[in-house]
Amino acid sequence: MDLSYILNHLGEERANYLNAVSPPIFQTSNFTFNSVSDLRTSIKDEMNIPFYTRGCNPTVSILRKKIAALEGAEDALVMSSGSAAASAAIISQLAAGDHLISVSKPYSWTFKLITLFLDRFGVEATFVDGTKVENFENAIKPNTKLIVLESPNSLTFELQDLAAISSLAKFRNITTVIDNSYCSPLNQKPIELGIDLVFHSATKYLAGHSDAVCGVICGSTEKIKQIFASEFMTLGAIISPNDAFLLMRGLRTLPLRMERVSKSVFKILHYLEKNENVAKIYHPFSESFPQLALANKQMKSASGLLSFELKAENREEVDLFCDSLNTFLLACSWGGHESLVFPICGLDDSANYKDNELPWNLIRINIGLEDPQYLIDDLDQAFKKYRNSEYFSTANHLSDSH
Numbered sequence: 195m196d197l198s199y200i201l202n203h204l205g206e207e208r209a210n211y212l213n214a215v216s217p218p219i220f221q222t223s224n225f226t227f228n229s230v231s232d233l234r235t236s237i238k239d240e241m242n243i244p245f246y247t248r249g250c251n252p253t254v255s256i257l258r259k260k261i262a263a264l265e266g267a268e269d270a271l272v273m274s275s276g277s278a279a280a281s282a283a284i285i286s287q288l289a290a291g292d293h294l295i296s297v298s299k300p301y302s303w304t305f306k307l308i309t310l311f312l313d314r315f316g317v318e319a320t321f322v323d324g325t326k327v328e329n330f331e332n333a334i335k336p337n338t339k340l341i342v343l344e345s346p347n348s349l350t351f352e353l354q355d356l357a358a359i360s361s362l363a364k365f366r367n368i369t370t371v372i373d374n375s376y377c378s379p380l381n382q383k384p385i386e387l388g389i390d391l392v393f394h395s396a397t398k399y400l401a402g403h404s405d406a407v408c409g410v411i412c413g414s415t416e417k418i419k420q421i422f423a424s425e426f427m428t429l430g431a432i433i434s435p436n437d438a439f440l441l442m443r444g445l446r447t448l449p450l451r452m453e454r455v456s457k458s459v460f461k462i463l464h465y466l467e468k469n470e471n472v473a474k475i476y477h478p479f480s481e482s483f484p485q486l487a488l489a490n491k492q493m494k495s496a497s498g499l500l501s502f503e504l505k506a507e508n509r510e511e512v513d514l515f516c517d518s519l520n521t522f523l524l525a526c527s528w529g530g531h532e533s534l535v536f537p538i539c540g541l542d543d544s545a546n547y548k549d550n551e552l553p554w555n556l557i558r559i560n561i562g563l564e565d566p567q568y569l570i571d572d573l574d575q576a577f578k579k580y581r582n583s584e585y586f587s588t589a590n591h592l593s594d595s596h
C-alpha cells in the first residue's frame with residue numbers, strides 16, 4: 195500500500211462526517227441506537243462498531259487502520275501509552291507457569307513489567323544478551339512461550355537479528371514480540387521479518403511533537419482480537435479521542451520528519467566522531483558500531499537518537515557540559531520535533547554513581563527537526579565551555595594531545 199495513501203486517506207470515510215478533510219474528534223463516551231435490534235447487532239462487534247468508546251471510537255478507528263498498514267500488519271490497537279501497549283502485548287501471551295526470554299536491556303518499564311509484575315503471577319523470565327542468536331536458543335525451556343525483543347534499545351542500541359530469531363521461535367511454537375519505537379515503522383518492518391507482535395511508544399516518532407503520550411500494538415487479526423477481548427478491554431488503557439487526533443496529525447508528517455532526522459543525525463555523528471572530547475559513540479549507523487552490518491541488513495535508515503561517552507573525569511564535568519547546552523533541552527523522552535540531552539548520571543545522586551551497569555559518562559541526545567548546523571554550533575560551544583573549565587583536568591589535556 196502506498197505510504198502517501200496510508201497517511202492521507204486510508205480509513206478516512208469523509209462522507210460520514212460532512213466531508214470534513216480533517217476527521218472530527220469524536221469526543222463521546224457512548225453511542226445511541228434506533229432500536230434494540232441495532233444495539234444487539236453492534237455489541238456483537240464491539241471492537242469495530244461504535245457502542246462505547248473504550249471498545250471503539252471512530253477517531254481511533256481511523257488510526258488503527260493507518261498504524262496497521264504502516265507496520266504491514268493485519269490489525270492494530272491504539273492505547274494510552276507505550277507502556278500500556280507493551281504490557282497488553284506481553285501479558286496477552288502468558289499464563290502462570292510460563293517462561294519468557296527477554297533481551298537483556300529492554301526499556302526500563304518493560305523490564306519492571308517482567309521482573310516486578312509478571313513474576314508475582316508465576317511467569318518466569320530469562321534475560322539474554324540479544325546480540326547473539328544462540329543466546330536465545332540456549333535459553334529456551336519446554337515452557338517458553340514468548341520472546342521479548344527491542345531492536346535497537348534506546349540507550350546503547352544493541353540489535354537483535356530479527357529474521358534469525360523469528361525463524362528459531364516459529365520452529366518451536368514460541369511467540370515473538372518487539373518494541374519497534376526506535377525505528378518507527380518506516381525504518382524497520384519486523385512483521386516482514388517474521389515477528390508476531392509489534393508495539394511502539396507512539397509518544398516518540400509516531401506522534402512526534404512531544405504533546406501526547408500514546409502507544410500501539412500491531413499483529414495478526416487473530417492476535418489483535420484476542421488482546422482486544424482481554425487485556426485491552428479489561429485494563430482499559432485507551433487513548434482519548436483528543437490524543438488520537440494529535441497522533442493522527444503527527445502521522446501526516448512522519449516520512450518528512452524521519453527523513454530530516456536521518457539526514458541530520460549523520461551530520462551530527464560525523465561531527466562527534468571527529469570530536470576529541472568524545473570517548474565512544476553509540477548509534478546503529480555509526481562507523482564504529484559493532485553491529486553496523488546487521489543495521490544495514492534489517493533497518494532502512496538511521497533514527498535521531500544516539501549516545502556518546504564524554505571524556506570526563508567525574509560527574510561534575512558531565513553536568514557542566516549538559517548545563518552548557520542551550521538549544522538541546524535537558525529532558526527525558528525523545529522522537530519529538532525538539533533536540534534533547536539526557537545524561538545517564540542524572541539518574542543517580544549517590545556517591546558510587548560510577549558503579550552503574552551503564553557507563554556513568556554516557557550522554558544521550560535526541561536529534562530533532564532543527565537545522566543540523568544550529569545543533570552543531572550548540573554542541574561546539576558546550577564542548578568549548580567544558581574544555582576551558584576548571585574541572586577539565588591536566589590528565590585529559592595530556593591524553594587529548596596525541
Ligand SMILES: *Cc1c(COP(=O)(O)O)cnc(C)c1O
Pocket residue numbers: 275276277278280301348373375376394395396397398407408409527
Ligand atoms: C518511551 C518508551 C516506552 C514507553 O512509552 P510511553 O509512551 O512513555 O509509555 C517504551 N519503549 C521505549 C523504547 C521507549 O522509549
